[in-house]
Amino acid sequence: MLSLFRVVSFGVELPDDYLAAVQHAVSEAGGDIVELENFTNDRFKATILAVGYDGDTAAGLSALRAAVKPVITDTLGTAVMPAELAGPHRKMLIMDVDSTLIKQEVIELLAEHAGKHMEVAALTEAAMRGELDFAQSLHARVETLRDLPVDVTERVRETVQLSDGAAELVEAFLDAGHVVGVVSGGFSQILDPLAEDLKLHYWRANLLGTAEGALTGLVDGAVVDRAAKEASLREWAEAENIDLAQTIAIGDGANDLDMLAAAGLGVAFNAKPAVREAADAAINIPYLDVARLFAGV
Template sequence: MSLIIVMVGNPLPEGIETVAAEVAGAFGLSPVSGRVLSPDRAMELTLDDAGDATEIADILRQALPLIDIAVLPAQGRRKRVLLADMDATMVVGETIDELAAALGREAAVSAITDRAMRGEIDFEAALDERVAMLAGLDATEIDRIAGTLTYSPGAETLVRTMAAHGAHCVLVSGGFDRVTGVVRERLGFHRDQANHLEVSDGRLTGTARKPVVDAMTKLATLRETAMTAGCTLADCLAIGDGANDRPMVEAAGLGIAYRAKPALAAATSVRIDHTDLRAALYFQGYTDSEIGDSTA
């Protein structure tokens, strides 16, 4: 099965296809066709044969340091399921840190969040510890923060375009359901799954309902969603930024690390580091004419 090189830049430099052809040539491969996916922003080159996609992508990234690159099998590129992480993937920043800020505890909480997302400490223990620090917070504060989130560029376009082409889109988060519900509606996901913070007399008790949504829950949700959609894991796209996204990103046919912590970036050869979430559509071969004009 032949390979396709997809390159996304802001913008793409002149002569980029020559650089890609030289790298492919070093692997004994040559381009047989090329296609513009977005003028000045995204293009693909189809190669004449199969090869080591990961190794080719690594060399291309070294040759083209500001370009997002995917080297993928030419067949089966359009995915029928999207599983997306929320914090630092679909939205900018970590909502648990913003909740803590409302109590003046952001520094203590965000230090733990960072270590958990890097995979340095156990996810559930880190979640419990931080949720305990939120005890006493007025629960409506969560709704206020959910209403003021900054969405990642291209997030809505990614979800709505895949949904419009028949994909089942699920938001799966180690964050909280009062936030994911808002994000699901705003971005057009079919379903969301996240942790539930216990509330008593309108205030957070400092505990999350068990079992918590962790890395294994995300993987299980990927499998369930694929089964429901009647497809295999090869037909799924999973995207995230943190260590707890690693199992689903590794299992999905197209696993993408988005501006990811090293623990996740090392797990996949498909990364978005320089452009925006629309790159996940170009990687699947969507062209601008097929992509909705959602601005978020």
């Protein structure tokens, strides 16, 4: 049987020798390049190959991804996905927030106001590498915020910056009639206004406890952890009657791994090594809207 794939190469610059190496790898793996399309904007360049493969989808994905993997560099990427992901079906994009949708880690911004930035940053890094249990790490980090005034969340919210290309990515999916959601191990006090501004369909995050005008140092309710992120993907896709094969998940840390694995395409964004290795695709340049090309949006 013939299976069709989309092979997307991208970089701030995209040298001819890199593209030639990708095409050679695809051909050597049994891929038949039937079409080539170039893309450029003011941030990055890309080349999209339409590739046929004599075999089923699983075999084709395995062969083509293995073939291009040795060609990929720290600044030049290539992703392989089934061609149907760029088809006319309604899709869902779901993203992590901290260091993915936005440039910063919100817990670290809050910790600066408590004079605990270095301590909290070290815990965050270890949790994102998967060295610490996320929920335990989160409770320890939130504890450092005890007695900060509630309005610190407003001051932090004003400093939050979207990742480059994030607004363009969200707008493109929404304009095409697709569903966009975000799920965060961060905090509703920061995420809610941002999600409303971006006109997202769904969002979920932890809630910082408050009492008498101050943070309590506790998380109210269940922690949004690795399992909750995957559950959110499945819940929202089901609610929108979207097949999981038509979902794209993007994240950077160990607590995103289950969500990335459950999605039709799991994308690591400037991620920790273990996440890059486990993901279906990796974006190693600071432009989130590269992911538009994976879905043909």
